[in-house]
Amino acid sequence: MASTYDNARRGEVPVRSQSVLTSEEVVRSAVSWAAIIAGAVAATAATVILLVLGTGVGLSVISPWYGAGASAATIGVSAVVWLVVVQWISSGLGGFLAGRLRTKWVGVHTHEVFFRDTAHGFLAWSLATVAGALMFASVTASGVGGAAKGTSDVAAAAASGAAQARFQSHTGAGDGSAYFVDTMFRSSTNFVDGDKTAPRAEATRILVRNIQDGRVVLSPADKAYMAQMVAARTDLSQPEAEQRVDTVVNQLNDAEQKARQAADVARKRAARLSIATALSMLIGAFIASAAAALGGRIRDEY
Numbered sequence: 001m002a003s004t005y006d007n008a009r010r011g012e013v014p015v016r017s018q019s020v021l022t023s024e025e026v027v028r029s030a031v032s033w034a035a036i037i038a039g040a041v042a043a044t045a046a047t048v049i050l051l052v053l054g055t056g057v058g059l060s061v062i063s064p065w066y067g068a069g070a071s072a073a074t075i076g077v078s079a080v081v082w083l084v085v086v087q088w089i090s091s092g093l094g095g096f097l098a099g100r101l102r103t104k105w106v107g108v109h110t111h112e113v114f115f116r117d118t119a120h121g122f123l124a125w126s127l128a129t130v131a132g133a134l135m136f137a138s139v140t141a142s143g144v145g146g147a148a149k150g151t152s153d154v155a156a157a158a159a160s161g162a163a164q165a166r167f168q169s170h171t172g173a174g175d176g177s178a179y180f181v182d183t184m185f186r187s188s189t190n191f192v193d194g195d196k197t198a199p200r201a202e203a204t205r206i207l208v209r210n211i212q213d214g215r216v217v218l219s220p221a222d223k224a225y226m227a228q229m230v231a232a233r234t235d236l237s238q239p240e241a242e243q244r245v246d247t248v249v250n251q252l253n254d255a256e257q258k259a260r261q262a263a264d265v266a267r268k269r270a271a272r273l274s275i276a277t278a279l280s281m282l283i284g285a286f287i288a289s290a291a292a293a294l295g296g297r298i299r300d301e302y
Contacts, residue, residue, distance in 0.1 A: 030116055031123070032102035039101070039124030039292070043094025044131050050086040054079070080273060084280040088287050094128055095121030095288030099295030113300070114293055121292025125285050199229050207252070214260070215253050218245070 058079065061070045070078075098120045105113055203226055210218050218226070223245060231241035 030105075032098075032120065035098045035100075035102040036120055036123045036127060039094040039096075039098030039121070039288075040127035040131065042097050043090040043124065043128035043288075046090040046093050047086055047128070047132060050082075050089060054082040054086065058082075076269070080276055083277065084283075087280045087284040090128070091125050091284035091288040092291045094124045095291035096295040098124035098288075099292030099297075100299050102296060102299070104299060113296065117293040117296035118289040120296070121289040122285055124292065125288035129281070199233065203229065207249075214256055216249050218249060 058075060062075060099117045102117070102120055105116065108116075206218075206222050206226060207216055210216055210222055223242065226245050227238055227241040230236060230244055231238050234241065234244075236244060
């Protein structure tokens with residue numbers, strides 16, 4: 001004949017009221033931290049092992065040689081999928097152990113047992129997630145420390161950088177008024193001189209001054225003047241020099257456009273990776289809770 005506890009587990013008879021609970025059951029906590037910590041440690045260890053395994057597999061399928069190995073898109077998709085798999089496997093393992101190793105509750109209703117088991121799985125997943133975040137923060141802090149250490153090297157190179165700073169001050173590349181000063185001394189003659197850096201610096205200031213909405217749009221006067229400088233220092237005629245100026249400006253604008261497109265692609269990929277990671281973590285929390293309920297059920301049956 002089935003015991004009263006078994007009947008209560010199946011919901012056939014009511015559970016004992018609070019008044020008849022023993023003092024030991026009243027004092028005992030509903031949270032088994034030992035089981036939760038064990039599940040979290042197992043989940044963290046499984047995550048590390050699977051990540052190392054995924055890194056090894058990834059390095060085995062890529063190649064520095066052109067046309068060899070998997071493509072960058074394939075590697076990226078595979079990495080995301082593997083991160084999801086790692087999250088689910090480690091969460092399931094940690095949750096199952098948290099439910100399987102917890103203390104058996106006597107005289108507790110089936111629904112309460114189910115809630116406590118799922119709570120144990122969720123707490124194990126949460127503890128493992130916090131531990132992983134702390135490890136990631138520690139690695140990041142180590143990188144920042146290395147960058148701080150490199151500051152001394154930067155300070156040591158300040159003397160050599162001072163000469164470059166003086167050159168920039170001489171050319172006026174960083175001075176907003178340098179362009180207007182150049183316009184006062186513009187001339188259609190006497191372009192050829194011994195200083196080859198001065199016209200290049202002035203041309204740079206002209207290009208910087210004519211940037212509009214991320215694109216270089218030369219005014220007719222600046223374009224004609226730059227063409228005169230190019231023609232005076234090359235074997236090109238004035239129309240050919242103007243065509244060369246247009247070519248360089250178009251190349252600059254194309255490079256800027258490609259850089260913006262690459263940044264936009266990187267932004268979209270980072271956004272998709274963040275969303276996929278968040279969703280996989282939520283599913284991992286659910287898997288950990290369900291696995292803990294399964295582990296607790298197996299514990300109670302035996």
